[in-house]
Each structure stands twice: as C-alpha cells, then as structure tokens.
Amino acid sequence: MVNPAEVDAVVLVGGMGTRLRPLTLSAPKPMLPTAGLPFLTHLLSRIADAGIEHVVMGTSYKAAVFESEFGDGSKLGLQIDYVVEDEPLGTGGGIANVVPKLRHDTAIVFNGDVLSGCDLGALLDSHATKDADVTMHLVRVGDPRAFGCVPTDSEGLVTAFLEKAQDPPTDQINAGCYVFKRPVIDRIPKGRAVSVEREVFPGLLSDGLRVCGYVDSTYWRDMGTPEDFVRGSADLVRGIAPSPALTHQRGEKLVHDGASVGPGALLIGGTVVGRGAEVAGGARLDGAVIFDGVTVGAGAVIERSIIGFGARIGPRALIRDGVIGDGADIGARCELLRGARVWPGITIPDGGIRFSTDV
Structure with missing residues (x-):
C-alpha cells in the first residue's frame, strides 16, 4: 500500500x-x-x-x-x-x-x-x-x-x-x-x-x-x-464527469451569478453561461460554453460551440460546432457551421456569412 x-x-x-x-x-x-x-x-x-x-x-x-x-x-x-x-x-x-x-x-x-x-x-x-x-x-x-x-x-x-x-x-x-x-x-x-x-x-x-x-x-x-473542451464542460455540468471541486446541482445548464437569461430562452445539454453574460429571450443554447461578458441576441441558436470572453452573437445567428474568439462580433442572421473559427476581435456584419446550400 x-x-x-x-x-x-x-x-x-x-x-x-x-x-x-x-x-x-x-x-x-x-x-x-x-x-x-x-x-x-x-x-x-x-x-x-x-x-x-x-x-x-x-x-x-x-x-x-x-x-x-x-x-x-x-x-x-x-x-x-x-x-x-x-x-x-x-x-x-x-x-x-x-x-x-x-x-x-x-x-x-x-x-x-x-x-x-x-x-x-x-x-x-x-x-x-x-x-x-x-x-x-x-x-x-x-x-x-x-x-x-x-x-x-x-x-x-x-x-x-x-x-x-x-x-x-x-x-x-x-x-x-x-x-x-x-x-x-x-x-x-x-x-x-x-x-x-x-x-x-x-x-x-x-x-x-x-x-x-x-x-x-x-x-x-x-x-x-x-470539440472535446465543449463535451468535457457539458459532462461536468451534467454530472457525467466527476469533479470534487463542483458543488452545484448537476443538470442541463449552469448559469453563473451576474448572468441574465431572457424569457423563453432554452438552455440544455450542459450549457454554461458565464458571469455577466446576457442571453436574450428566444435564444437556444445546446451544449454551449458561453464565457463571461458574452451577449447572445434574441432567437440566436448556439450548439456545441465555444463563445469567447466578451463576444457578441447577433439576433437569429446560428453557430454550430464552432469557436468564436474573445471580443468577436457576429452579426444578426449569420450562419457558422462545423469547423468555423472566428479569431478574437473580428467583426462579421449582419447577414455577412452563411453556410446553407439554399439562397
């Protein structure tokens, strides 16, 4: 022994x-x-x-x-x-x-x-x-x-x-x-x-x-x-991954003190919302990691993605399996899908990028 x-x-x-x-x-x-x-x-x-x-x-x-x-x-x-x-x-x-x-x-x-x-x-x-x-x-x-x-x-x-x-x-x-x-x-x-x-x-x-x-x-x-960072964070929130350091009740989301979540917003899949972040009504966050000071607009959808400190996600934007760097500004109705990486401080205007096959 x-x-x-x-x-x-x-x-x-x-x-x-x-x-x-x-x-x-x-x-x-x-x-x-x-x-x-x-x-x-x-x-x-x-x-x-x-x-x-x-x-x-x-x-x-x-x-x-x-x-x-x-x-x-x-x-x-x-x-x-x-x-x-x-x-x-x-x-x-x-x-x-x-x-x-x-x-x-x-x-x-x-x-x-x-x-x-x-x-x-x-x-x-x-x-x-x-x-x-x-x-x-x-x-x-x-x-x-x-x-x-x-x-x-x-x-x-x-x-x-x-x-x-x-x-x-x-x-x-x-x-x-x-x-x-x-x-x-x-x-x-x-x-x-x-x-x-x-x-x-x-x-x-x-x-x-x-x-x-x-x-x-x-x-x-x-x-x-x-991808693994997002999954690991969600597993900790949901209690799948053990950690003696965690004292919160395990569940579908973890919203930190000082964050605000608007009416009708849906937070699931082990989503984490950082301190001072603002999630507008109607937004849908599934397995997302939202760092401190982020703003998420009304109707935005963020799935299995990391949103860096102080970034802004515009209304009805879609981010799926992506990484948004600190202070980046993603305009309304932008669509960023698997593998998208936006470097810190970059601005994409409203409707500035889409990954859909439709016009």
Whole structure:
C-alpha cells in the first residue's frame, strides 16, 4: 500500500495551447473556465481528494498566471511548488525538470489537459502491489486508430508502445497519467526536450524495467480540441464527469451569478453561461460554453460551440460546432457551421456569412 501523503503529484501544464489557441487571448488554456472553474481546479481537487498533499506544477507558458490563481495551494488543501521551463522540454523533459522540487520516493505525473475520473488511490495501490517501476493509467476507447496503443500481457505488464495504426492490436491507450519510482525519474535526461511516450517508456522496456498498465473504465477525455473542451464542460455540468471541486446541482445548464437569461430562452445539454453574460429571450443554447461578458441576441441558436470572453452573437445567428474568439462580433442572421473559427476581435456584419446550400 502507498501512503498518498508520501507521494508527489507532478502536473505538466500547457498541453492545451496550440489546438485551442484561436479561442482566446485572455488566459492559458488550462485556466479556461470549465463548468465555471479554471480547468486545472478539477484535477487539483482530485489530487487533494486522494490524500496527496504536495504538487509540483511545471510549465513553460505564462507561469505567473498559475501561481496567481492557486498560490501555495492551501485553499485546495495542497502544498504547491512551481517550476518554469526556460524553453519547452516535452513531457519527459518536463518531468526531469521538476526533480529538485520532489520530496518523496514515488511521484504521480499528470498531463494537464486531461479530464479523468480515475481512482488515484487504486492506481497507487496497483503500483505498489505489482512492485512496478512505472505504472501507466490506460483506458479503452471505441476507436483506437487515432491513438498510439499500449498492449499488456496477462499479468498487466506493458509489452510495447505502438504508433497509430489502421488495425491496432488493442483498444488500450495511454491516458496521460503515470506513477514513477523516483530512481526512474532520475534516469530521464535533463536539460533537453524529451518525449516520455516515444523515448522514455520504450527505453524502460528495452532495459528490462517493470512497466505495468492499470486499465479501468472510468471517465476520460483529452481536452485539447475545441470539440472535446465543449463535451468535457457539458459532462461536468451534467454530472457525467466527476469533479470534487463542483458543488452545484448537476443538470442541463449552469448559469453563473451576474448572468441574465431572457424569457423563453432554452438552455440544455450542459450549457454554461458565464458571469455577466446576457442571453436574450428566444435564444437556444445546446451544449454551449458561453464565457463571461458574452451577449447572445434574441432567437440566436448556439450548439456545441465555444463563445469567447466578451463576444457578441447577433439576433437569429446560428453557430454550430464552432469557436468564436474573445471580443468577436457576429452579426444578426449569420450562419457558422462545423469547423468555423472566428479569431478574437473580428467583426462579421449582419447577414455577412452563411453556410446553407439554399439562397
């Protein structure tokens, strides 16, 4: 058995940057409001809930923003240290970079862009019971072709790390959470970019170290794309994705204090309406993420989309599976469908764009 109080948690943040960059200029992506809280709050609350006390947060991007939000971690029942990379070091290099801040002989490492319900206590116990050098959290997915696969044998030992393939031999994939014995972390090269997936783990296998897989069927989602960000936020609001940080009643919508919703507006599908936002009567929001200060006009329809801080959506506009950047102004009757991305501050006049096939 592992005492969680004798485990370091390492959180590598910044992985949500490039794929969500069109969305907003206001904050690092791991700090974006997700079901009303900075995304990382959900992960940190799970760490605290598992009894882990010490967290090392490693980042190379806007590090001061994280420290300003979370401070020393005491509000979450944690002790947080911060380590900044002078240049991006990759997942493996990021782990090696935090070594001076580690306090214990066991460390659990998290990719900071994953929303998960994994039982961390059970993961740590599995690591101890199997006397693993490294334990990887693995999840099963319906279509593993988009991911690298991690097959295991009958004892749960990892046998290979396979690249994406059209006919993968297993549906098990890397879930972005690992438990390390401290000596294994000390093996990782320091001062250069290192991929834990492509360099560190294959090297451990070739050297005969004991790398185990912990497979479960709990909630898991990589939040690196706008589509997954919307879905993950909705799942938190509806209670499908667990988070000890959430205290609101689960349901079809979450409307924050200071927001206003006009008569006849329909909010469903795990929609979130941010502080100070205004949703006019007759609007329909289905699985939408509406950030603070947004204005949604009468009769507008927003489905499975992200609307950035302070943006304006005109009356009877339709936005479906799109991303609208901070401060953008989408005119009345505009129609933006799947894949549409509007950069921050852009104005589209009334009726300025349609995706329909009719004239």
